[in-house]
Amino acid sequence: MSRRAGLDREGVVRAAAAIADTEGAGALTLAAVAARAGVRIPSLYNHIAGLDGLRHALALHALRLLADALRTAAIGRASDEAVYAVADAYRAFVKVHPGLYEIIQRVPPTTDPDIQAASRAPVEVALAALTGYGLAGDDAIHAVRALRSAVHGFVTIEMTGGFGLPVNLDESFHRLITIFIRGLRQLP
Numbered sequence: 001m002s003r004r005a006g007l008d009r010e011g012v013v014r015a016a017a018a019i020a021d022t023e024g025a026g027a028l029t030l031a032a033v034a035a036r037a038g039v040r041i042p043s044l045y046n047h048i049a050g051l052d053g054l055r056h057a058l059a060l061h062a063l064r065l066l067a068d069a070l071r072t073a074a075i076g077r078a079s080d081e082a083v084y085a086v087a088d089a090y091r092a093f094v095k096v097h098p099g100l101y102e103i104i105q106r107v108p109p110t111t112d113p114d115i116q117a118a119s120r121a122p123v124e125v126a127l128a129a130l131t132g133y134g135l136a137g138d139d140a141i142h143a144v145r146a147l148r149s150a151v152h153g154f155v156t157i158e159m160t161g162g163f164g165l166p167v168n169l170d171e172s173f174h175r176l177i178t179i180f181i182r183g184l185r186q187l188p
Contacts, residue, residue, distance in 0.1 A: 007037055009047040013057050020058065020099025025106065028099075030054070034137030059107045060118050062100035067121035069093045074125055080181050086129045087151050087177045094155045133184045143184060150180055 015036040020028050030051055034041045048054045073089035074082050095103045107115060126144040135143050154176055163169055 007039060007043070007047070009057065012037060012047045012054070016054055016058050017097070017100055018062060020103060020139075021097050022099070025099045025102040028054070028103075041160055055103070056115070057099070058103055058111070060114055061116070062097065062104045062116035063107075063121065065097065065100065066090070066093050066104065067118070068123060070122050070125040074129050077129070082129035082132070082146070083181055083184075084174070086126055086146050087147065087173075087180075090148075090151045091155050091158075091173060094159065098159060121128070130184070133187070135184070135187070139187065143187075147180060150176055174185060 012033060016028060016033045019032050019036055023032075028051075030041050030044055033054065034044055035043070044054070048057055069089045069092070070086050073085040077085050107119065108117065123144055126147060127140055130140060130143050130147075133143070154173055157163055158169060158173075163172070
């Protein structure tokens, strides 16, 4: 089978990511990706294994982008500064990549080693950001889950326009993370 010059797996994933982020993850179809890439649907099969293969590749892409964003934000920071940076980077990722974030939320539990590794990477960054609080083992995992839940909840409400009062959202978010950090310090 001949391949279109310039089109590769990465290009297909980028086209799919653009659709997800601009139109929503629900708009992701092979027809939409083919149209965006300027090819016919059968040409996509040279690079991905159908819609399931595309979703898999897109989930990997999204998880890696999130981990990279969190890692970049956390570099050179510790304790409170690291937690604020990771939380801000997570929020920014969701705002810039709402479709990719939605795809991350849809990744089912899997034994796929690539998805498992990509899913662990953001958690490892968050764990590293929390090392200054003396947490270990299950306590550290609980803290990462709490941080993720706090940021996810805030950003989900924010992205759906659920904060209707005319009060600065950045300040509200900063206070949420401050409350989380104060809670970490109160742990036994």
